[in-house]
Amino acid sequence: MELVAILSGLAAAVAWGTADFAGGLASRGVSAVRVVLASQFLGTLALLALNLALRQAIPAPHDLLLGMVAGLAGGTGLVLLYLSLARDKMGVAAPLTAVASGGIPLTVGLVTEGLPGAPQLTGFLLALVAIWIISRPDGDSPIRPGNIVLPLLAGIGFGVFLTIIGRVGPDAGFVWPVVAARLASMSLMAALVVAGLLRSRGKSPGEGRASFPWSLAALAALGDTSGNAFFILSSELGRLDVASVLGALYPAATVLLARLVLGERLTSRQSAGVGVALAAVMLIAV
Numbered sequence: 001m002e003l004v005a006i007l008s009g010l011a012a013a014v015a016w017g018t019a020d021f022a023g024g025l026a027s028r029g030v031s032a033v034r035v036v037l038a039s040q041f042l043g044t045l046a047l048l049a050l051n052l053a054l055r056q057a058i059p060a061p062h063d064l065l066l067g068m069v070a071g072l073a074g075g076t077g078l079v080l081l082y083l084s085l086a087r088d089k090m091g092v093a094a095p096l097t098a099v100a101s102g103g104i105p106l107t108v109g110l111v112t113e114g115l116p117g118a119p120q121l122t123g124f125l126l127a128l129v130a131i132w133i134i135s136r137p138d139g140d141s142p143i144r145p146g147n148i149v150l151p152l153l154a155g156i157g158f159g160v161f162l163t164i165i166g167r168v169g170p171d172a173g174f175v176w177p178v179v180a181a182r183l184a185s186m187s188l189m190a191a192l193v194v195a196g197l198l199r200s201r202g203k204s205p206g207e208g209r210a211s212f213p214w215s216l217a218a219l220a221a222l223g224d225t226s227g228n229a230f231f232i233l234s235s236e237l238g239r240l241d242v243a244s245v246l247g248a249l250y251p252a253a254t255v256l257l258a259r260l261v262l263g264e265r266l267t268s269r270q271s272a273g274v275g276v277a278l279a280a281v282m283l284i285a286v
Contacts, residue, residue: 005238009246012230017253019223020094021261023078024085024254026216031196032082035217036075037189043221044182051175059176063168067180070164075185077101077157078224079192084150090258093151094251095277099127100155102281105163105244123245123283126276133273162244165228166235178228248281 019039026035058064077097084093106120115121161181168177227247234243255274258264 002238005234005243006246008230008234008237009243010249012227012234012243012247013249014253015223015227015230015250016247017094017223017250018257019220019227020081020085020250021090021254021257022216022223023082023220024090024093025262026213026220027082027086030212031193032079032086033189033192033196034212035082035220036078037186037193038212038214038217039220039224040075040182040186040189041221042218043225044179044186046221046225047175047179047182051179054175056175059168063177064180066164066168067177068184070161070177071181071184072188073157073164074161074181075157075188077154077161078185079189080150080157081154084154085254087150090254090262090264092274094254095130095274096148096151097155097158098248098251098281099130099277100152101158101162102155102245102248103127104156104159105166105241108163109239109241119283123280126280126283130273130277130280133269133276159244162231162247163240165232166240166243168232178225178232181228245281249278252278 023032023035023039081093081097084097106124165177165181227250231243231247234246251274
């Protein structure tokens with residue numbers, strides 16, 4: 001069972017990393033809020049279709065409420081991450097978000113389960129070092145405060161999502177809690193879209209008419225939905241903190257896709273920082 005939990009956590013990382021690459025790329029042409037709303041709508045349709053096959057019973061209201069609270073936090077984090085991925089280097093934004101997102105479930109683990117072992121403590125220190133290395137300004141490519149703040153805030157949102165959704169009762173399954181999370185998140189995104197439309201009424205008619213990248217939104221939906229399912233499976237079969245940090249390895253997939261598809265290159269210092277961040281997450285998962 002432990003091996004299945006580990007493999008499920010790693011599968012969540014691959015799925016989430018692919019989703020973040022697709023969502024960040026889509027957000028370079030249109031609003032990140034619209035991308036999140038579209039991808040979560042498509043993902044919800046896929047979940048409902050899956051439930052027709054699995055026929056999972058609707059869980060207790062408590063589990064649905066937990067899913068909705070988690071959805072608000074996760075949706076906010078997703079918008080902030082897509083904004084960061086669209087504006088800045090994916091190879092920098094993704095690891096910073098991963099370090100922050102893994103920190104909250106681990107803090108909860110410290111409070112509820114006591115101090116971790118030496119590898120985990122070493123991972124904490126390496127995570128701080130990674131943030132310092134990546135956030136240092138570079139002469140050729142200066143890093144603005146937004147390069148750091150947005151990914152860290154996104155990571156906090158994801159950390160809250162992972163902590164809450166991982167606490168959903170095992171009898172609740174994974175479909176309905178995630179559907180509840182998506183409905184809450186989509187309500188927030190829809191409100192933001194409407195607010196944006198109201199603010200842009202005075203702009204020229206030609207603005208904001210770029211064709212919507214539905215294929216990228218669909219890929220983001222598939223990755224995010226499957227990642228959530230793998231994460232819940234991993235947290236049910238193993239420990240929440242281990243599932244969280246294994247899932248936080250997703251920057252490896254994002255960085256690899258950015259390198260293969262976009263030809264994005266990091267400076268040697270930034271590459272070292274990314275490596276330290278990934279090493280930190282791996283140590284924490286030991």
